[in-house]
Amino acid sequence: MNRIDLSVRAAVALLVTVALAGCASKTPAPVVERLPTPAAKPAPAPTASPRPETYTVKRGDTLYSIALENGMDVRELAAMNNITDPSKLAVGQVLRVRPAAPAVTTTETGVQVRPIAGTAPIEARPLGTEPGRPTTPAAAPAEAKAPAAAPGAIKTEPKAQKLPYSEENLALLQREDARPPAAATPAPRTEPAPAAKPESPPVAKVEPTPAAPVAPARPAPDADEPDRVDWSWPYGGRLLAGFSDANKGIDLAGKPGDPVNASAAGRVVYTGSAIRGYGQLVIIKHNDTYLSAYAHNSKILVKEGQTVAKGQKIAEVGATDADQPKLHFEIRRQGKPVDPMRYLPER
Numbered sequence: 001m002n003r004i005d006l007s008v009r010a011a012v013a014l015l016v017t018v019a020l021a022g023c024a025s026k027t028p029a030p031v032v033e034r035l036p037t038p039a040a041k042p043a044p045a046p047t048a049s050p051r052p053e054t055y056t057v058k059r060g061d062t063l064y065s066i067a068l069e070n071g072m073d074v075r076e077l078a079a080m081n082n083i084t085d086p087s088k089l090a091v092g093q094v095l096r097v098r099p100a101a102p103a104v105t106t107t108e109t110g111v112q113v114r115p116i117a118g119t120a121p122i123e124a125r126p127l128g129t130e131p132g133r134p135t136t137p138a139a140a141p142a143e144a145k146a147p148a149a150a151p152g153a154i155k156t157e158p159k160a161q162k163l164p165y166s167e168e169n170l171a172l173l174q175r176e177d178a179r180p181p182a183a184a185t186p187a188p189r190t191e192p193a194p195a196a197k198p199e200s201p202p203v204a205k206v207e208p209t210p211a212a213p214v215a216p217a218r219p220a221p222d223a224d225e226p227d228r229v230d231w232s233w234p235y236g237g238r239l240l241a242g243f244s245d246a247n248k249g250i251d252l253a254g255k256p257g258d259p260v261n262a263s264a265a266g267r268v269v270y271t272g273s274a275i276r277g278y279g280q281l282v283i284i285k286h287n288d289t290y291l292s293a294y295a296h297n298s299k300i301l302v303k304e305g306q307t308v309a310k311g312q313k314i315a316e317v318g319a320t321d322a323d324q325p326k327l328h329f330e331i332r333r334q335g336k337p338v339d340p341m342r343y344l345p346e347r
Contacts, residue, residue: 054096054097055070055095057090057091062274062276063077063078063089064270065275068270068293069335070335071336073285077095080099081096225289227287229264231331231345232345234262235258235261235327235329236252237252237317237326239252239253240253242341243340243341248337249295249330250340251326251329252327253324253325253326255325256316256317257316257317259313259317260294260313260315260316260317261312261314262292262308262314264284264286264292265310266284266287266307266308267284267307267308268285268302268303268304269283269285269291269305270304271302276321278293279321279322280295280296280298280300280320281294281295282294282300282314284314289334290333291330292329292331293330293332294327294328295321295322295328295329295330296317296321296327297317297318297327300315301313301314301315302315
């Protein structure tokens with residue numbers, strides 16, 4: 001018995017040792033944390049560079065040239081900077097060319113207060129709805145009960161009959177059950193006689209004439225702008241020089257005394273010869289974005305502050321501050337010269 005007990009104990013101890021060794025040898029399964037891949041943030045859209053708010057006066061500048069370079073009325077520029085004598089400009093003087101930004105005040109609690117730019121639109125909605133959530137239409141009324149069947153739709157035939165049992169009645173019922181129903185005889189179908197085809201006379205084959213190619217219309221660069229201008233040619237002379245960084249516009253050959261017309265409707269903001277290189281000059285402001293300039297005139301027919309219509313005669317062709325009679329024409333967008341050929345219609 002002692003030997004058997006010892007053998008049993010040894011076997012149990014061996015099993016326990018093997019089980020513990022097996023548990024100790026197991027390595028934990030690798031755990032991989034799968035997190036959702038964050039969506040790539042879209043690149044921010046490039047923003048247009050803000051227009052400068054100030055301008056530093058350089059040698060040779062005049063109040064009129066500064067106003068032209070920044071797309072402003074010279075009187076507006078003078079009033080913004082409290083200038084009463086345009087000739088008293090100093091080199092290095094800083095002028096404001098944009099209205100000052102609204103002031104920001106800070107209260108004692110550190111809260112910044114800005115002027116209210118505008119009131120938000122008032123949204124009218126039924127009670128019990130949340131902003132931005134569409135209102136659900138009223139529930140449709142419950143479906144009406146199906147109308148009662150018309151009296152004529154009630155089936156009344158055939159009627160059941162009760163007969164006493166007899167051999168004759170049984171044979172009669174079997175004959176009625178075996179009788180096939182009478183089939184309706186279809187009416188004979190008459191085919192219409194085919195109409196005779198008239199013989200068509202021979203037709204001569206005509207080759208289509210190819211259409212002349214049409215030049216695609218030149219899209220206006222300001223077609224989508226709210227301040228777009230309906231431009232027209234100020235003068236019909238031959239093109240002498242095109243747009244460049246040095247020329248800043250186009251030159252049209254002309255004859256002295258020929259009419260110079262307003263390219264678009266607007267208000268005259270400058271007339272005179274104070275801007276070097278332009279001679280007798282007319283500047284028209286069409287809106288807050290666009291100006292047009294007409295240079296080298298022999299005679300100016302409009303005054304500052306005057307409203308002009310598209311095609312109205314504003315000056316006469318000349319050669320002031322130029323080597324020959326011509327019209328120098330510029331279009332300025334936010335004070336910067338742009339190519340007039342991109343804005344003027346085809347001619």
